[in-house]
Amino acid sequence: MENTFDLEQIHLKKVYQELSDTLITVEELLSKNSNQAINFKKQSGHDTALNFDSYADNLDTFASMESMNKQIDYFNSKQNQLEITKKKITQLLPSPYFARIDLKYPDELESIPFYIGSTGFSKNNEDPLVIDWRSPIADLYYNNKMGKTFYTANGSNINVDIKLRRQFLLHDNILQDIFDTNVAIQDPLLVKTLQENKSNQMTSITATIQKEQNVIIRDEKSPALLVNGIAGSGKTSVVLQRIAYLLYRYRETLVAEDVLLITPNSLFTNYINDVLPSLGEDTPSQMTFKQFLNTPTNTTNFKNKQSHLKNINEQLNDLSLSYQDFKPLKVNTTVVFSKSKLLEIFNRTPKSLSLPKRITALTELLLKEVKDHILKSATDSNIQAKLDGLTDSDQEAIFGKLISPTTDSEIIKATKRMLTWQYRNLIQQIKQKSWLNIFQIIDDILGIDEHNFLDYRFIQLKLFNLNKNNIKFVMIDEVQDYSLDELFFLINALPNAKWTLVGDEFQSIKESNNPIDFTDLSKLFEENMINVKQRNLYTSYRSSGSITKEFISFGTSSLLENIRIIQADGQTPIHSKIASKNLISNIDQQIKQFKPTELSAIITPDIESAKKISNDLHIKALDSNSILPKKGISVMPLIVAKGLEFDNVIVINNDKNYFSKNRLGNNRMYTALSRASKKLFINTIN
Numbered sequence: 001m002e003n004t005f006d007l008e009q010i011h012l013k014k015v016y017q018e019l020s021d022t023l024i025t026v027e028e029l030l031s032k033n034s035n036q037a038i039n040f041k042k043q044s045g046h047d048t049a050l051n052f053d054s055y056a057d058n059l060d061t062f063a064s065m066e067s068m069n070k071q072i073d074y075f076n077s078k079q080n081q082l083e084i085t086k087k088k089i090t091q092l093l094p095s096p097y098f099a100r101i102d103l104k105y106p107d108e109l110e111s112i113p114f115y116i117g118s119t120g121f122s123k124n125n126e127d128p129l130v131i132d133w134r135s136p137i138a139d140l141y142y143n144n145k146m147g148k149t150f151y152t153a154n155g156s157n158i159n160v161d162i163k164l165r166r167q168f169l170l171h172d173n174i175l176q177d178i179f180d181t182n183v184a185i186q187d188p189l190l191v192k193t194l195q196e197n198k199s200n201q202m203t204s205i206t207a208t209i210q211k212e213q214n215v216i217i218r219d220e221k222s223p224a225l226l227v228n229g230i231a232g233s234g235k236t237s238v239v240l241q242r243i244a245y246l247l248y249r250y251r252e253t254l255v256a257e258d259v260l261l262i263t264p265n266s267l268f269t270n271y272i273n274d275v276l277p278s279l280g281e282d283t284p285s286q287m288t289f290k291q292f293l294n295t296p297t298n299t300t301n302f303k304n305k306q307s308h309l310k311n312i313n314e315q316l317n318d319l320s321l322s323y324q325d326f327k328p329l330k331v332n333t334t335v336v337f338s339k340s341k342l343l344e345i346f347n348r349t350p351k352s353l354s355l356p357k358r359i360t361a362l363t364e365l366l367l368k369e370v371k372d373h374i375l376k377s378a379t380d381s382n383i384q385a386k387l388d389g390l391t392d393s394d395q396e397a398i399f400g401k402l403i404s405p406t407t408d409s410e411i412i413k414a415t416k417r418m419l420t421w422q423y424r425n426l427i428q429q430i431k432q433k434s435w436l437n438i439f440q441i442i443d444d445i446l447g448i449d450e451h452n453f454l455d456y457r458f459i460q461l462k463l464f465n466l467n468k469n470n471i472k473f474v475m476i477d478e479v480q481d482y483s484l485d486e487l488f489f490l491i492n493a494l495p496n497a498k499w500t501l502v503g504d505e506f507q508s509i510k511e512s513n514n515p516i517d518f519t520d521l522s523k524l525f526e527e528n529m530i531n532v533k534q535r536n537l538y539t540s541y542r543s544s545g546s547i548t549k550e551f552i553s554f555g556t557s558s559l560l561e562n563i564r565i566i567q568a569d570g571q572t573p574i575h576s577k578i579a580s581k582n583l584i585s586n587i588d589q590q591i592k593q594f595k596p597t598e599l600s601a602i603i604t605p606d607i608e609s610a611k612k613i614s615n616d617l618h619i620k621a622l623d624s625n626s627i628l629p630k631k632g633i634s635v636m637p638l639i640v641a642k643g644l645e646f647d648n649v650i651v652i653n654n655d656k657n658y659f660s661k662n663r664l665g666n667n668r669m670y671t672a673l674s675r676a677s678k679k680l681f682i683n684t685i686n
């Protein structure tokens with residue numbers, strides 16, 4: 001073994017040296033390339049200012065030298081390539097690789113070692129020194145098999161015999177430990193990783209991805225992948241690794257903006273924000289469902305809690321518009337298009353078209369009417385005379401400068417611009433289709449006059465064709481918190497997407513939701529012609545053994561039979577039943593057991609209790625827009641703690657209704673307890 005360790009240490013030093021040497025070379029080449037570009041510019045006599053301080057500046061500078069496109073393209077692409085190599089080396093240096101797999105190909109005598117790292121690296125296009133964790137060969141490592149098997153590359157199956165599967169614990173060029181692992185042997189690297197303190201930022205799990213997680217990360221076939229996993233089973237981690245995998249796998253055609261990640265709140269978004277950059281990938285489009293819907297701050301017009309999307313969807317197809325479905329369009333207080341005028345123009349659009357197409361056609365006709373009116377008015381001398389009445393600031397706003405048109409054509413052109421500016425609100429209203437009375441359409445369809453915001457947005461989505469067609473992959477975390485109508489909305493809004501939906505039925509904690517049933521969820525996607533592949537994650541990674549058993553006891557009995565626990569039992573969770581007056585002193589005692597270097601949370605049913613504890617104990621209270629501190633103790637309601645994790649958790653049960661003994665109350669307790677990894681206290685007020 002000692003010999004093996006020494007050989008691996010030598011190999012690591014060699015790889016590290018290669019990386020370091022290449023970095024020096026790349027940096028020299030980067031600077032040489034910049035200088036060559038500068039000289040090229042000087043020689044070609046251009047006086048464009050060059051700025052090679054940064055890559056972005058390079059791009060700007062090159063772009064301004066249009067006449068030298070070919071040469072510039074060359075410099076540009078060289079710079080780009082060098083920057084990519086530099087980024088890869090910088091990413092690899094602190095930990096060049098984490099595993100090795102030795103493969104014997106059928107027609108080779110010797111097996112070949114492959115070292116797997118967080119990105120791939122080869123010198124001068126030779127055999128790779130490190131292969132990317134997302135490459136087909138690395139799939140074998142995560143599959144956790146030994147012996148004869150195959151991997152798939154470029155559509156072909158390649159037979160191999162796996163001779164060795166080795167993990168490394170290392171830092172820079174220092175090897176700390178090696179583990180030769182076989183099937184069914186517990187993953188020592190994983191256990192070590194899980195024992196580390198929690199931080200305010202989620203980290204990647206590349207080195208220790210488990211077999212059942214790997215299958216989800218690499219799924220390329222399923223139109224919808226539904227993952228039901230217990231708390232702390234790595235659902236969020238898997239989603240983020242999957243995004244990195246997809247961006248690598250489809251790198252020729254997929255960019256980060258084509259992937260949409262829907263997250264529960266902005267605190268959570270901040271919590272996960274470092275993972276993809278640490279994997280060398282750009283962050284995808286991220287938003288909460290509320291942001292996706294563009295929810296206004298004031299929703300008092302929408303009193304109806306119940307949405308009716310399927311009903312609306314069925315009836316929208318047969319809907320036509322009548323007089324009361326229009327709203328007059330005004331400029332200031334003057335009606336420009338009355339309801340009857342709007343109906344009359346609508347009736348000019350072909351009846352054979354679908355309603356959304358007729359609405360688009362009507363929009364075009366309205367814009368044309370405004371344009372024709374502007375064109376006609378621009379030749380009217382009375383209106384042209386208004387140019388003289390424009391103040392200097394009006395002129396600045398309209399033309400971006402002061403003007404003094406003299407010829408006829410100059411005057412007409414300026415008048416057109418003035419009128420377009422004056423009618424800008426009207427043009428915007430037409431484009432936004434504010435002439436359509438959505439509330440009335442809801443009344444027409446449903447026969448109810450209390451409105452629901454999701455219904456409102458759904459009608460806009462369908463009638464205005466607001467689909468986001470560019471989104472190719474959607475990831476929804478905490479999917480149990482969405483109603484079937486909200487998911488139906490997303491299915492309609494994102495017609496070209498493949499879906500990754502991850503959640504936990506036991507973490508459905510919102511009063512307004514009937515806890516969502518994953519069978520109904522699957523059915524919804526299937527009804528919409530999206531095949532669903534369901535997978536379960538039953539291994540608890542986050543929490544110690546005893547904490548896992550504690551939170552699982554608030555699930556169902558069958559859950560307990562299925563789960564797998566990785567971590568040791570650790571300290572048994574402590575239940576205290578106390579009088580309300582003793583709560584603060586009790587918490588004070590408990591937090592004395594937490595180390596200042598650890599991240600700890602006091603979780604309450606609501607924000608009011610959180611604020612009270614915050615005041616009494618001078619501990620920071622967090623809401624869903626806060627940023628999690630790096631370490632120390634914070635207090636927050638459960639709705640904010642959801643999705644996050646802490647070394648230590650104190651749960652305050654001062655509201656028997658909130659933590660009642662029914663499914664919802666149990667789900668809340670399960671969710672609160674499962675935030676803890678090491679120590680857990682539950683304080684119940686008598």
Ligand SMILES: Nc1ncnc2c1ncn2[C@@H]1O[C@H](COP(=O)(O)OP(=O)(O)OP(=O)(O)O)[C@@H](O)[C@H]1O
Nearest residue numbers: 205208209210231232233234235236237541542643
């Ligand atoms: N394969 C793994 N290797 C190392 N750590 C892992 C692995 N899988 C999960 N973890 C760790 O377990 C913890 C829980 O992971 P994560 O937050 O992704 O779980 P989750 O299922 O989304 O949890 P919850 O539903 O409770 O919010 C994290 O600290 C994560 O880094």
